Amino acid sequence: MATDSETHVLDRLQAVIDSRHGSDPETSYTAKLLDQGPEKIAKKLGEEAVEAVIEGVRGDTKRLAAESADMLYHLLVLWSARGVRPDDVWQALEARMGTSGIEEKKARKKLA
Numbered sequence: 001m002a003t004d005s006e007t008h009v010l011d012r013l014q015a016v017i018d019s020r021h022g023s024d025p026e027t028s029y030t031a032k033l034l035d036q037g038p039e040k041i042a043k044k045l046g047e048e049a050v051e052a053v054i055e056g057v058r059g060d061t062k063r064l065a066a067e068s069a070d071m072l073y074h075l076l077v078l079w080s081a082r083g084v085r086p087d088d089v090w091q092a093l094e095a096r097m098g099t100s101g102i103e104e105k106k107a108r109k110k111l112a
């Protein structure tokens, strides 16, 4: 069985988020978000993404890292609300490894 240090923090965070379905929104921010539904969570993710973009443009690396963490947390909450499994995303990324970004772009155009 994998220990905490062997399991990626995103997978551990996803497990905590998943466990918050049905928890008290007064004591859990995740439960509060999940109660509000995927549309509200997606809107919140958009706001967090904009904050990360702003720090990316400003170039403050510490603030960019902090805003990136906020953004990733909200993305994981959205995955949980919509039933996307992190492994699905990791597999999509794995499948693209070894192909260039340009090839990936051409493949997407063919699918469209």
Ligand SMILES: N=c1c2ncn([C@@H]3O[C@H](COP(=O)(O)OP(=O)(O)OP(=O)(O)O)[C@@H](O)[C@H]3O)c2ncn1[C@@H]1O[C@H](COP(=O)(O)O)[C@@H](O)[C@H]1O
Residues within 6 Å of the ligand: 013, 016, 017, 020, 027, 028, 029, 030, 031, 044, 069, 070, 073
């Ligand atoms: N990683 C996070 C995390 N990142 C950001 N946030 C929260 O996201 C919110 C973003 O701040 P904002 O100012 O944008 O929003 P806000 O004004 O607080 O909230 P809104 O009313 O606008 O929605 C803050 O309240 C942060 O605390 C997080 N809340 C929880 N987690 C993780 O989720 C776990 C479970 O949290 P609970 O469900 O709260 O127990 C925690 O142990 C953490 O590991």
